[in-house]
Amino acid sequence: MDWNWSVVGDFMPKLGEGLLTALQATVLGFLVALVLGLVFTLLRRSRFVWIRAPFAFIIEFIRSTPLLVQLFFLFYVLPEIGITLSPLTAGVIGLGLHYATYVSEVYRAGIDAVPPGQWEAATALNLPKGRTWTSVILPQAIPRSIPALTNYLIALFKDVPQLVAITVAEPFFQARELSAQTFRTFEAITMAGLAYLVTAFVLSYFGRLVERRYGKVY
Amino acid sequence: MTAATDFIAFDKVCKSFGDNRVLDDLSFSVANGERVTLIGPSGSGKTTILRILMTLLRPDDGTVTVGEDYLFHEKQSDALAPASDAHIRRVRSKITMVFQQFNLFPNMKVLRNITEAPMLVHGKSKDEAVARARELLELVGLTGKEDAYPSQLSGGQQQRVAIARALAVSPDVLLLDEVTSALDPEIAAEVLDLLRDIAKTSDVTMLCVTHAMKFAKDVSHRVLMFNEGKIVEDGSPEQIFNDPQHDRTKTFLRSVIDET
Numbered sequence: 001m002d003w004n005w006s007v008v009g010d011f012m013p014k015l016g017e018g019l020l021t022a023l024q025a026t027v028l029g030f031l032v033a034l035v036l037g038l039v040f041t042l043l044r045r046s047r048f049v050w051i052r053a054p055f056a057f058i059i060e061f062i063r064s065t066p067l068l069v070q071l072f073f074l075f076y077v078l079p080e081i082g083i084t085l086s087p088l089t090a091g092v093i094g095l096g097l098h099y100a101t102y103v104s105e106v107y108r109a110g111i112d113a114v115p116p117g118q119w120e121a122a123t124a125l126n127l128p129k130g131r132t133w134t135s136v137i138l139p140q141a142i143p144r145s146i147p148a149l150t151n152y153l154i155a156l157f158k159d160v161p162q163l164v165a166i167t168v169a170e171p172f173f174q175a176r177e178l179s180a181q182t183f184r185t186f187e188a189i190t191m192a193g194l195a196y197l198v199t200a201f202v203l204s205y206f207g208r209l210v211e212r213r214y215g216k217v218y
Numbered sequence: 219m220t221a222a223t224d225f226i227a228f229d230k231v232c233k234s235f236g237d238n239r240v241l242d243d244l245s246f247s248v249a250n251g252e253r254v255t256l257i258g259p260s261g262s263g264k265t266t267i268l269r270i271l272m273t274l275l276r277p278d279d280g281t282v283t284v285g286e287d288y289l290f291h292e293k294q295s296d297a298l299a300p301a302s303d304a305h306i307r308r309v310r311s312k313i314t315m316v317f318q319q320f321n322l323f324p325n326m327k328v329l330r331n332i333t334e335a336p337m338l339v340h341g342k343s344k345d346e347a348v349a350r351a352r353e354l355l356e357l358v359g360l361t362g363k364e365d366a367y368p369s370q371l372s373g374g375q376q377q378r379v380a381i382a383r384a385l386a387v388s389p390d391v392l393l394l395d396e397v398t399s400a401l402d403p404e405i406a407a408e409v410l411d412l413l414r415d416i417a418k419t420s421d422v423t424m425l426c427v428t429h430a431m432k433f434a435k436d437v438s439h440r441v442l443m444f445n446e447g448k449i450v451e452d453g454s455p456e457q458i459f460n461d462p463q464h465d466r467t468k469t470f471l472r473s474v475i476d477e478t
Contacts, residue, residue, distance in 0.1 A: 115321075117317060117319050117321035118321060118323065120272075120274050120315075120317065120321060121317065121321035121322070121323065123272065123273060123274060123310075124272055124274075124313075124314050124315040124317075124321075124384070124393075125314060125334065125335035125339065125383070125387060126307060126310050126311050126314075126335065126339045126387070127334070127335060127338060127339060128307075128338065128339070131338055135323075135326075135334065136323050136325070139325040140324065140325050217324050217325050
């Protein structure tokens with residue numbers, strides 16, 4: 001098996017494009033997960049059982065089905081009921097929804113770790129419920145959650161290759177195109193793998209920076 | 219119901235935790251501006267009373283009134299119905315509490331710990347709230363600590379901030395729940411001195427659970443001795459400390475004095 005550098009050189013522009021698409025899917029998907037995860041967490045703590053119960057079921061349902069199946073559903077099944085999504089949009093929604101259920105667990109643990117005395121002090125000062133969440137509880141719960149959240153950011157990024165199944169042009173999609181045209185499968189797959197490896201390193205470094213900067217309550 | 223001068227009234231209040239009956243058909247009242255100390259062995263229900271008044275706990279049975287209002291009920295025609303959140307919030311706004319473990323908000327600087335409630339709950343402008351917070355920090359001897367985080371302060375300092383934070387909402391009723399139990403004796407004495415000054419210069423109604431008997435003697439108008447969820451003795455500090463009538467009070471005071 002020989003290694004052809006000129007193929008690698010020719011592949012770089014497409015690989016770069018693919019990586020940008022993967023990053024786009026990661027960042028947007030993770031933002032969806034962060035926001036939706038918080039919504040899930042709060043709804044699951046609702047004092048009304050008719051809110052709590054259906055959401056507990058929805059979360060369990062999403063978490064217990066494979067991401068790939070969810071992606072197929074979003075991309076190939078939804079059009080049959082008249083909802084057509086672009087590959088990237090379906091990917092972002094799929095990743096976001098799937099990871100929101102994990103992120104929701106992380107927030108829950110962070111919220112449970114806030115001492116009961118904080119809720120009691122908020123009651124003693126008669127702070128409104130919403131304000132207790134936004135200025136007392138979440139600012140303490142979220143920094144505690146950051147290490148686990150950055151782990152899920154990287155896990156989500158590493159799930160991006162599954163978007164190949166719904167034709168998102170991420171690095172492995174590009175690699176398959178290349179090998180189909182040039183039969184240089186070794187170079188193509190290796191380079192796509194390296195692109196993921198290097199980016200995952202960068203993301204985890206970035207994650208540690210965020211942890212250091214925002215990871216403490218004070 | 220209760221006499222006209224009563225400001226806080228417990229009427230046949232019961233509270234159990236599991237099989238443990240902490241308050242047993244308890245009735246008592248406190249007049250406006252009165253400073254009352256609750257003493258008794260641990261588990262006798264003192265802290266439960268403060269926590270019910272602060273709405274951190276709900277009684278299983280009975281009623282609590284604050285001023286003209288029921289705390290956990292609303293009058294609907296002639297019957298009593300469970301109170302709405304809005305009703306509880308309105309009545310509760312007269313009351314605040316200082317905790318044994320301070321419970322400052324660690325994510326906020328000292329100044330914002332104090333200004334948060336006045337601005338959000340009591341509609342004070344930022345300038346007003348900040349000016350008042352600075353006055354209170356001066357009162358508690360912490361001028362210059364506005365921009366510190368609670369974790370940068372000692373326990374005694376944190377409790378002083380907590381006291382300033384409680385006073386900032388101009389409460390009618392101040393609940394003190396073993397506020398010096400987590401502090402070293404020397405620091406505790408300083409915090410008690412501060413509270414003594416505050417008690418003497420304000421007309422706030424105070425309910426205080428403490429093991430500091432000298433403090434109880436100095437500041438309270440009245441001492442209630444609790445045992446097993448009931449009041450066994452109710453009198454002036456002079457009477458309770460110098461001439462206790464009930465056997466349980468005598469043994470309790472003896473044990474407390476032996477301790478110190």
